Amino acid sequence: MVSKIMENVGSVLEQIRAAALRAGRDPAEVTLVVVTKTRTVAEIEEALAAGIRHLGENRVQELRTKAPLLQAHQPTWHLIGTLQTNKVKQALEWAELIHSLDRVSLLEELAKQAERRGCPCDALVEVNVSGEQSKQGLAPADLEPFLRLVAQQRWVRVRGLMTMAPLVDDPEQARPYFRRLRELRDQVQALGLEGVSMEHLSMGMSGDYIVGVEEGATLVRVGTAIFGPRD
Numbered sequence: 001m002v003s004k005i006m007e008n009v010g011s012v013l014e015q016i017r018a019a020a021l022r023a024g025r026d027p028a029e030v031t032l033v034v035v036t037k038t039r040t041v042a043e044i045e046e047a048l049a050a051g052i053r054h055l056g057e058n059r060v061q062e063l064r065t066k067a068p069l070l071q072a073h074q075p076t077w078h079l080i081g082t083l084q085t086n087k088v089k090q091a092l093e094w095a096e097l098i099h100s101l102d103r104v105s106l107l108e109e110l111a112k113q114a115e116r117r118g119c120p121c122d123a124l125v126e127v128n129v130s131g132e133q134s135k136q137g138l139a140p141a142d143l144e145p146f147l148r149l150v151a152q153q154r155w156v157r158v159r160g161l162m163t164m165a166p167l168v169d170d171p172e173q174a175r176p177y178f179r180r181l182r183e184l185r186d187q188v189q190a191l192g193l194e195g196v197s198m199e200h201l202s203m204g205m206s207g208d209y210i211v212g213v214e215e216g217a218t219l220v221r222v223g224t225a226i227f228g229p230r231d
């Protein structure tokens with residue numbers, strides 16, 4: 001039997017594919033990260049049964065609770081929410097990609113814990129392209145100096161950029177922010193910094209992932225469109 005969740009996975013994947021083709025991109029460049037915050041293990045297993053391999057949690061505590069219960073499926077976990085330095089050690093036990101690197105103190109702690117583990121850590125730098133006060137992320141102007149610090153150490157490898165667009169009614173309104181992130185990626189790439197690669201753009205959630213893909217997203221983070229509204 002095909003459940004509603006499995007059906008939703010199928011239609012989101014189809015939308016991603018169509019958006020990629022519209023933009024002249026290879027759909028295989030885009031990975032759907034299913035956002036599992038507040039969802040039960042049973043719900044998440046339905047998404048896994050539909051072929052999903054990448055899961056995203058925004059809180060370390062929730063990640064630590066669920067990840068061991070889903071280990072048999074060997075998903076790739078993404079930590080997408082704000083990360084406190086005192087949770088870094090636990091986060092690295094499960095998350096293969098941190099989407100929310102946004103400050104020097106976090107870079108330092110990630111580097112320290114990664115070195116302790118003897119395993120380099122992959123992260124995306126979160127950028128606040130809208131400039132909204134409520135949003136996490138580095139200001140675009142702070143990106144280059146930050147990445148020069150990244151280039152001076154070897155335990156944290158930056159693999160791209162992440163952003164959250166403002167909440168808008170019309171997904172088209174998110175487009176300029178996603179475009180801006182792509183332009184920043186191109187500028188960073190031109191710097192040719194050691195330890196900094198730009199293969200990933202993490203942008204787009206349930207309301208705007210189609211626009212995200214059209215603008216170059218390689219990772220979209222989608223929860224509600226798959227599981228329904230959160231309580």
Ligand SMILES: *Cc1c(COP(=O)(O)O)cnc(C)c1O
Nearest residue numbers: 035058080205206221222223224
């Ligand atoms: C919750 C969350 C998402 C997914 O939001 P939906 O609107 O449910 O798709 C994406 N990114 C981050 C950082 C989140 O916290």
